Amino acid sequence: MKTFLPFRHPLVLVSLLVVTTVLGIALVGPVIAPHDPLAINQNAVNQASSTQYLLGTDEFGRDILSRLLVGIRPTIMVAVISTLIAAVGGTAFGIIGAYSRPVMAFFVMRAVDIMLSFPAILLALLAVGFWRSGIASLSVVIGIIFIPQFARVAQSATLQVIRQEFVEAEHAMGARYLRVVFKAILPNILSPLVVQGTLTIAAAILLESGLSFLGLGIVPPEPSWGQMIGTARGYLNQNPMYVVWPSVCLAFTVLAINILGDALRDHLDPRLREN
């Protein structure tokens, strides 16, 4: 039996707690929200914290706490799905781009270059043209946007790994392509990938608010963290806490994910594992 994570570190425990809480709230958020997240209260616009509104209200007088709680689900779904898409797709491209026949690798990497230089805004607009706005389309678009970045990271790491003798040893044993990829390459490029993954999760949440500007995103008035941050930035002077709350939630979630990522990363490196 392998122990999966170095659970013992208190920081890791706390992070685990944060992430499970976030996931838990994603499930039950609408139930525990103290107010209707969409209920407008024109007499309580941009208010600071009070007993009625624990974290204050937004520009519509809606309860920020409720919106945060309800907004977790779309936020997390978009972040996780898009990161998964980007990670799987990007890693595949990257490995092919480094560890395949030269012609194939060349074409794959040049295709990645093309995707990389293709502005997100166009891709998003294209998606708006074709799909209804929503979590699925948004996740796919964001996932695609981050694929090439993953691909470059995976490719560079793979390039380094495949020059090492243990990959040669796999060849000498007659290992199939996929075995080399999964047993020799992947475990050894995992650390930059884990880092890239944690970076992508944060970036995806933030990008979501950027894309809602183009009409692709969680359609208002439905809440999501990215959108809350995006809107709140306009009210920095008037209602500074409006931007603080979602930012803090995001920061803590991302921090927890990062710490878990680090722990996972360090754990996967047997030379660093705490004995």
Add this chain to the structure above:
Amino acid sequence: MQTLSTFVIVVGARLATALVQLWVIATLVFSIMYIMPGDPVLLLLGPESHPSPEAVAAMRQQLGLDQPVLSQYLKWLGNAAVGDLGKSLDGYPVIEYVTASLPKTMELASAAILVAAIMGVPVGIAAALWRGRFLDGLLTSLSTLGISVPVYILGSLLILLVSLKLGWLPSSGYTDISRNAFLHFQKLTLPAVTLGLGLAASIARMTRSSMLEILSRDFVRSLRARGMRERRVIWLHVLRNAAIPIVTIVGLQLGNLMGGTVLVEALFNWPGLSTLLVTAVSNRNYPLVQGSIVTIAALFILINLCVDILYSLLDPRIRRKRA
């Protein structure tokens, strides 16, 4: 001689591919722009005007938008092939827009990357060296802030503090270096720092991870056994071995800075390529969109080429013998 010619062939081949890539991109953009909803003529004729169908038709004809898509495409391609990016729908040559914003974007991007690298790499190294200790936790938390606080908000806070409260730096704008060099750099500082801080965080994360990977290698032990200063071990040997993922992420960021800094450019009113692109897209200014994307893509391809070359310079094992 022979090396020189192989070099020329290799680079030549890559440049030729670059042209193909640009063509693919241009073609994709062209198709997307036509699929996308929105009509440039309506926007050009003014939001509040109620153009007659004749006027719209006349305008279309004048801009060549009445032609079949394919012939418009071929015409654009023909011109682009000889380096003519065509005219923006407002009549100005696209190249004029591009050459105006390109240097500004490059300047901001380089400054930001410089800030990011100068901050990110040492932070990453420190986190790796103190792995699992307090400093690591602190730096991890700080860089997470850098990742999860949107640049826009970071920038707003900086403006609020440095510019509005303290009055140290101007809040926004761009001044030509020839007109007032001091003011020029003053105005560059805040946007570069804002962008740089966000990027520094990712660089730090990647540096930490990559350093850890190398620090556990045996050769580090033998370097120490030779009595090498820890500083030299870390900064020269370990860092160089750990450089490839770092260079990758810096290259990616540099590329993103070419066309992905809309918010920061807007916040600091920095007239760069991203703003150009976004304005062009929102005005459905097809030639300008084409022109700016092709420029951005060219930069991207160039950066990637440099990064690829850098890989082989950094790690001799990646160097491939080409027949």
Add this chain to the structure above:
Amino acid sequence: MPGREILKIDNLSVAFRTEAGLRPAVNGVSLSLVSGEILGLVGESGSGKTILSLAAMGLLPQNAVVTSGRVEFAGADLLTARPDVLRKLRGKRISMIFQDPMASLDPVFRCGDQIVEAILLHERMTRRQARERALELLQKVGIADPARCLRSYPHELSGGQCQRVMIAMAVACKPDVIIADEPTTALDVTVQKQVLNLLRGLNREIGAAILLITHDLGVIYEVADRVAVIYHGDLMEEAATADLFAAPCSDYTKALIASMPSASAPQSRLPVITRDGSGMISSAAEDRPAAKPKPAINGASEPLLHIRDLTKSYWVRENALATPRAFRAVDNVSLAIPPRSTLGLVGESGCGKSTLSRLVMRLIEPDDGAIEFDGRNLISLGREEMRAARRDMALVFQNPYGSLNPRQTVTDLVAAPIDIHQGGRDREAAVAKLMDAVGLPRNAMKRYPHEFSGGQRQRIVIARALALKPRLLICDEAVSALDVSVQAQVLNLLQDLQDEFDLTYLFISHDMSVVRHVSDMIAVMQKGRIVEAGPAGEVFDNPKAEYTRTLLSAVPKIGNADPIALEAH
């Protein structure tokens, strides 16, 4: 010249933190090193020699803890010294030659730059001077083409060349103490002699004290003044060399000496050290039923592996801008190995042995020539056919650490061929059996490569290569890091497998007595060419090529006994 005591290891104990608590590696060892002397340190593979020397340098792995003791050097306790004090001592006054040379060089810097850097760390001179010095050092350690070596990156050098680069760096600043951990495992006997002479010279010239860790008792006998024997982390005995060989005290030492391959007839079973129920250590060769008769060597039978005119060049550059020049690493080599026989390949370090073995596995593509395996030309095989063909061939890499995936456990590593070709059937059991066969404890199965000693890693690689009982096994210095007893165990194993399963071996080694012991035929290689080949007896007794003679004369001897002559009986 009564030397003064420079390095004093006093009651040193080191342990590793493991999931099961502290696991001791070194137990209360006391040693002292006197200037001007060479102290040989011998002991079983995994007995803690490397850990002991790392402790002395203050370079223990992260998970190691010193549980007791002191290491005194120049009046300071190295175990508690401040980092900058340690730094100033290291390299300049006390230096170390590491066991695995490939893993110990920075892969992204040219070897020349690394040597120059090592020199400039402690000596005040210009880069240019340092470069000249580096060149000179490389010449001294017997590198034929020092200029090219300086320009090369570690991966462009052979194992022996890397090892000599390490040695050059260690001696560059003429330190007072040199800890040499298996410094000659990859060196042919002539170069080995040259290197040992260099160390000796330093030892004489400036009175440097040398701690020489090696498995080669011949080397110990020739160069060491005193010998310390370590077993399972305990110091067994310490005596002057002559005394020790003449009258070993401890059982372990006695057993060790008795296990030397030179002490047995070729292809006979070698004695191995065993511990019986009462803890008594003894050396014994168990008999096994007589082997099947070997096929006749002068080949009526079709050879299993037939190499014809194999040629391979590497492209090297004089400088960054120069035109690459072809460097022939393997030059028109032809060899034939009949099934169920062993071909011993010996030769100068850097002559192309490892390249040849890679070529045979088609890990690199030859420029020219043919490789016929079981009648099929491997070079004409497609990707998938080649993959299948590799089921029947295995290669034990020269650098055991490099060829082990750092993120896999020993079980996964050793079971790899089973997973690849047999879908992982009965892997656990198979691995456990292999572990026993190569003398590794079962509890090693869950550990990762970095937790092992050099010799243990080598055994993991051997176990992996044997997992499927390939028809052809290429061993590239496969037993160089093993002490004589373990070596004997492995050689016996190879012998048994050959007898039982008709395995064929291409055995690359620089240890002439080992080669003599295992080989049916011998090929001698120099500068990429085969200079002599023939039945083992003939080549040893009646060498034709000049180089073969030089080689044979350089073999270290114990007493007046010529180990190879001994073999002949």
Add this chain to the structure above:
Amino acid sequence: AGGTLYFGLSAEPSTLDTIIQPGTAGRTVKLAMHRGLVNYGIDGKISPELAESYEISPDAKEYTFHLRDAKFHDGSPVTAADVKASLERILDPKGKGAFRNELSIISGIDTPDVKTVTLKLSQPSVSLMGYLALPESVIVPAAWLAKNADNATASPIGAGPFQFVNWTRGREIVVKKFPGYYKQGKPDLDEVHYVFYGDENTRVNALKSGDVDIIEYVPAKDATALEKGPDTKLLTMNGPFMGLQFNTKFEPFSKPEVRQAIAYAVDRSVIINTAFNGLGTPIYGIAIPEGYMGYSAEKANYFSHDIDKAKELLKKAGYPNGFEARLLASSQYSFHQNTAIAIQSELAKIGIKLTLDLPDWASRMAKANAGDYDFAVLGSLGEITDADWLSNYYYGGDKLVRTNNSPYFDDPQINEILDKGRATVDSAEREKIYGAFVDRALELSPLVFFMWRHQDYAVRTGVTGFTNMPGFLTFQSGFSIENTKIE
């Protein structure tokens, strides 16, 4: 006196072509460089500019202008020929003149002498003066036009207070004082830099930090802070209105009862308090500013916030349980989006379930022009102060889908009233006509209005003479740059 003024514009003008309506930012720059025969002055009245005086024939079919001795920036005098050439360019049926339609009643342009221009109309119109006063009807030299009419990159030349210096793409347009301007002592400023600040927060910060001296389009959320100062001053004005336009082609919005129900259902103060940060004035009738023709205090509160009435109307229309519909707005402008959100929540109370369609502005415009929506958020104003501005919003006619009207709304009665109003010279008579219009318009309610929104400029203290022009003219406030002084 003198000095350089930095003016923070909300966008980069898409063009400086005079006859195109380029939006506020472009107009502001245009009004620095150009003058028409007449323009709207800072008091909101028609002010004679290049024409010293003018007469309108009693049948309102002939307008005569007497030009003053004004010069263009190239030194040439402003002549009747220039006026003719400029107007003809607008009237070109294939041209891109934004107000060609409105001005097309001009059937002939006579130039009896160099200083006199006579316009003959095909039908009587009193609204013509308003259209001539727009920044799109300014006069440019005939010679310049002959050379540069189709050259968008030519440096513009006009007869306004400032002359063009350069346009740094993406950054700013610079103009400098024209010494030969026909108004004595004007302008005061030596140079004006029109700097483009697309982002509203950045624009506000630039003003606060002193990077610019004037900004337009002050976001509602920053208005109070800028008003308080201490370094800034707010120039506030009720300008544009917010409302809804309905696609009347199909049910439910083809039914006037449904539209009225919506007018009753929406609590105006919710929109004002949320989307506009409390700044704005509710409209319960038709968006005719007080003092404009057609305004009636008594009809100004035709609707009230009355949910019951709204439900009743819905029932009458056959939707007792409400219905589902798509509301078009744009995410590019937060006040559009926020208005939509507020409306969505208000209409939910009478059972109307809305899905919001919030694309970027270009897509929104394309949809509006194709009539591709159920109903849409409208944020606009009248171009001219004359009551005829209503035609643009209510007239049916041959083009039933326009940017600002309710698509497919075509009521013969309203069309007739509007035609009559335009041709009637007597203002008492007109007053009555537009009174009738208001009755009919409220009854059918093809457009529903909610509020006047503030259209604010903010200046740094020390900037004087800049005027936020009243009512619909706020977007032409750039005119007052000729009076602007900076300390």
